[in-house]
Amino acid sequence: MDKETYLISKIHSAHIGDDGALIGNMVYTADAFCEGTHFLREWMSPYRIGRKAMLVNLSDAVAMNADPRYALVTISLPREMDREEIDEIVRGLEETATEYGCEIIGGDTVGGKSLHLSVTLISHSEAPLLRSGIRVGDLLAYTGELGGSLRDLRRLQAGERVGQDSRFFEPVLRGAFVREARPWLRAGMDISDGLYCDVNKLLDRNGLGLELFQSVSEEIGMSGEEYEMLLVFEPGYEERIRTLAVKEGTDITVIGRVEENSFRFPCRSHHFGE
Numbered sequence: 001m002d003k004e005t006y007l008i009s010k011i012h013s014a015h016i017g018d019d020g021a022l023i024g025n026m027v028y029t030a031d032a033f034c035e036g037t038h039f040l041r042e043w044m045s046p047y048r049i050g051r052k053a054m055l056v057n058l059s060d061a062v063a064m065n066a067d068p069r070y071a072l073v074t075i076s077l078p079r080e081m082d083r084e085e086i087d088e089i090v091r092g093l094e095e096t097a098t099e100y101g102c103e104i105i106g107g108d109t110v111g112g113k114s115l116h117l118s119v120t121l122i123s124h125s126e127a128p129l130l131r132s133g134i135r136v137g138d139l140l141a142y143t144g145e146l147g148g149s150l151r152d153l154r155r156l157q158a159g160e161r162v163g164q165d166s167r168f169f170e171p172v173l174r175g176a177f178v179r180e181a182r183p184w185l186r187a188g189m190d191i192s193d194g195l196y197c198d199v200n201k202l203l204d205r206n207g208l209g210l211e212l213f214q215s216v217s218e219e220i221g222m223s224g225e226e227y228e229m230l231l232v233f234e235p236g237y238e239e240r241i242r243t244l245a246v247k248e249g250t251d252i253t254v255i256g257r258v259e260e261n262s263f264r265f266p267c268r269s270h271h272f273g274e
Contacts, residue, residue: 018064025124027121029123033056039052049089050096060121064125067100068101068122068123071104071107071122127183130187136259139234139257140231142191142255146223168225174228181231184233187232188232192226210256214255
């Protein structure tokens with residue numbers, strides 16, 4: 001058990017276990033975006049940092065078929081950051097939130113040695129998509145193409161440049177697809193820690209396993225921060241879901257069938273090197 005899983009296990013709440021906490025028809029989510037862990041300032045402009053900090057948080061709401069309403073933002077600002085840089089971070093946060101109908105209503109600002117942003121979202125959903133409820137025989141699939149985020153991260157770590165349209169800089173959220181497909185989806189979540197780790201979370205949540213239809217390379221399975229969707233649905237709905245995916249401009253890759261076994265992918269923590 002890695003440190004993240006251990007820490008979560010020590011918090012006792014029935015609301016923990018999905019991309020966000022569902023209370024009534026409101027969804028509460030929070031994510032941090034930290035210099036030295038998620039990004040380096042030499043890789044991204046201040047605007048890009050603010051934008052991605054908001055996008056990775058919006059992804060949790062989108063994954064639960066929720067509409068973001070309000071955001072609280074806490075920022076740790078290094079002493080050397082000037083006003084123009086601060087303006088660009090705020091512009092990235094606000095413009096991105098506005099794209100999704102969300103308003104930043106407050107937060108906190110502190111001084112620090114590194115740039116860290118933490119966003120809490122308050123969202124609404126009449127038909128939330130959870131991680132629980134999958135059944136033996138269901139199909140497990142993901143949207144889009146995986147692997148690009150890890151590939152570009154390695155390039156950045158090697159001192160190379162990557163395009164501004166890189167998935168590492170600009171995650172593509174599948175909100176329209178999730179809304180359209182929701183009636184035929186059994187469960188779902190976003191892929192933030194990599195396909196290997198997130199499939200394991202989904203299986204752990206339901207106490208089930210998987211029969212793989214095809215091998216999944218480490219380049220795909222360990223690529224974190226993709227923010228594509230991991231989906232579970234009945235086999236009879238596959239064609240309908242594929243049709244909706246084409247309509248919304250994404251692909252669907254089915255990797256296996258839910259079974260009563262102990263299958264798990266090899267998963268290493270991105271945060272603690274375990």
